[in-house]
């Protein structure tokens with residue numbers, strides 16, 4: 127198996143299927159309705175926008191009500207165990223709809239069904255599911271749907287692959303102001319707890335010119351907030367002549383009023399050069415999400431993370447010196463198999479030393495097919511729960527203190543809608559990627575506004591617009 131790019135001939139073939147479905151829908155007085163729900167990470171949400179783009183070209187409109195839908199599609203995630211169980215629950219709940227309307231098409235796709243065992247379980251448990259397809263065949267959705275519409279039966283396509291790149295798929299974005307742009311797919315790191323390399327294939331980077339053209343088009347359409355996506359953006363560029371810092375530099379040099387964010391970074395591939403590019407940029411957010419996962423070298427090794435606590439701390443020092451208003455966030459896993467109290471205490475001490483602005487914390491849960499799922503895990507879930515609460519307490523304190531430093535400061539905020547804390551406010555994000563609610567008007571939506579911060583909440587800032 128190898129990574130490959132979908133050819134223009136293959137895409138042309140899919141366009142023929144799109145036309146076939148479009149013509150079949152022509153006789154209807156109203157367009158068919160699709161309900162599409164994406165679970166999990168931003169990458170999955172971005173895939174969901176491509177799925178909607180393809181469906182829209184086939185003639186579908188969209189509904190938020192499953193009872194009105196002609197097609198229900200769940201784009202699933204395999205990263206967290208409860209996400210998998212939630213999908214099984216939600217699919218099961220569709221049985222009565224299919225009974226009422228046998229023409230309803232029910233589809234499940236994404237990471238979760240790329241795992242053969244899960245796909246087969248789903249197929250067996252829910253005979254009313256018409257279509258199950260994995261992450262590597264998303265671009266063939268028109269063909270898969272045609273076979274259901276014109277031939278009936280059920281489809282299961284979880285073709286294994288090291289991964290594909292499909293350029294030129296239509297995208298239906300949720301917002302005019304914000305957009306996510308995948309710059310790479312898959313992952314080569316095989317962190318021992320993570321299922322992504324198994325379900326998303328090997329790391330592959332889009333050509334820099336394709337990314338730059340897409341970002342240029344978004345900016346000229348009025349988009350102001352562009353999120354570059356990849357499982358490990360810091361290792362972008364293999365097989366191209368541009369690495370991630372260079373890509374950021376080129377995007378930063380584009381004309382216009384916009385911001386660039388990116389996720390997710392990996393501490394082993396995050397370089398000083400990357401930090402320098404951010405520090406010297408005009409458009410790149412002063413936010414780095416740098417998942418440390420754990421403060422103990424012994425456990426970092428067992429996780430196969432490829433860096434040490436010392437390396438991480440040096441990176442943080444460098445980044446905070448170069449970008450004084452940096453918003454530094456992280457992910458932490460508590461209770462990895464074999465983690466002892468002393469390992470956990472190293473995580474606590476790292477948290478106290480770094481004082482993250484915010485942290486996403488999780489209790490370890492085993493994922494099917496990963497190495498960590500085979501490891502001895504003697505610590506009880508009660509004990510892990512206790513550690514988790516201790517961690518939350520420490521982080522809660524660091525987070526509140528961190529936001530308080532903004533009180534009295536003026537931040538430039540991209541307004542994107544009505545208030546998150548209160549409907550009397552309008553809301554947006556600062557260049558540090560922090561939520562700011564302020565006394566704006568509808569006219570501020572989609573513009574950059576200066577806001578004087580009057581109050582810090584644990585997860586957002588409140589302020590007054592200044593002219």
Ligand code: SF4
Pocket residue numbers: 313314315316317320321322323357358392
């Ligand atoms: S870097 Fe590690 S945690 Fe992130 S997607 Fe790759 S394997 Fe998973």
